[in-house]
Amino acid sequence: MDPLPPAAALLIIDLQRAIDDPRWSRDGARNNPQAEANVAALLAAWRRAGRPLVHVRHDSVNPESTYRPGTAGHAFKDEAMPLPGEPVVGKTTNSAFIGTGLDERLRSRGIGTLVIAGVITNNSVEATVRMAGNLGYDVRLVADACFTFARTDWSGRPRTAEEVHDLSLANLSGEYAAIVTTAEVLAAAG
Incomplete structure (x- = not known):
């Protein structure tokens, strides 16, 4: 990977306590149990280097959501907790670019490259990566700093979290993003 x-x-997407609610794993376990540790390593590297970062927080308007403001799940997980002064962008849809001013914030700072991590790979991460790619950003999606859950596919076949994750990465690879690892990003960040 180039520097x-x-x-x-x-960009760290929706890494909030809500994701630990058992409702998310009703169809099976998640993948990448080390994802939060990898996000913490990325955050530490960005903070040490004084690089720009944005915490994306899902502010669900659904009263049944684990991500609803005012609930314990709305808080960031410890590994992704913003420090005072770090920007937090709240969103109410799956894409971090819809109705948030994120694009304007990034462009006003001259940011053209995004390193993206968070949850859920096949939902908010994928939606944000697709839009970022369509907006012309150079996107690096950190495969081992994202995770998802098992799902039943359209044909009724159960799919493991790893299968769902891998298919989402395959959908994004090339056209929307370069798929990378935490180790590759840390080496490229210098």
Whole structure:
């Protein structure tokens, strides 16, 4: 992986306590149990280097959502807790670019490269990566700093979390993003 430009921004998507609610794993376990530790390593590297970063927080308007403001699940997980002064962008849809001003915030700072991590790979992460790619950003999706859950596919076949994750990565690879690992990003960030 080529070195990252100094203005490459880290986007951490929806890594909130809500994702630990048992409702998310009703069809089976999640993948990448080390994802939070990898996010913490990325955050630490970005903070040490003074690189730009954005915490994306899902502010669900669904009264039944585990991500609803005012609930314990709305809080960030410890590994992704913003420090005072770090930007937090709240969103109410799956894409971090819809109705949030994120694109304007990034462009005003001259940011053209995004390193993306978070949850859920095949939902908010995929929606954000697709839109970022369509908006012309150079996107690096950190495969081992994202995770998802098992799902039943359209034909009724159960799919493991790893299968769902891998298919989502395959959908994004090339056209929307380069798929990378935490180790590759840390090496490229210098």
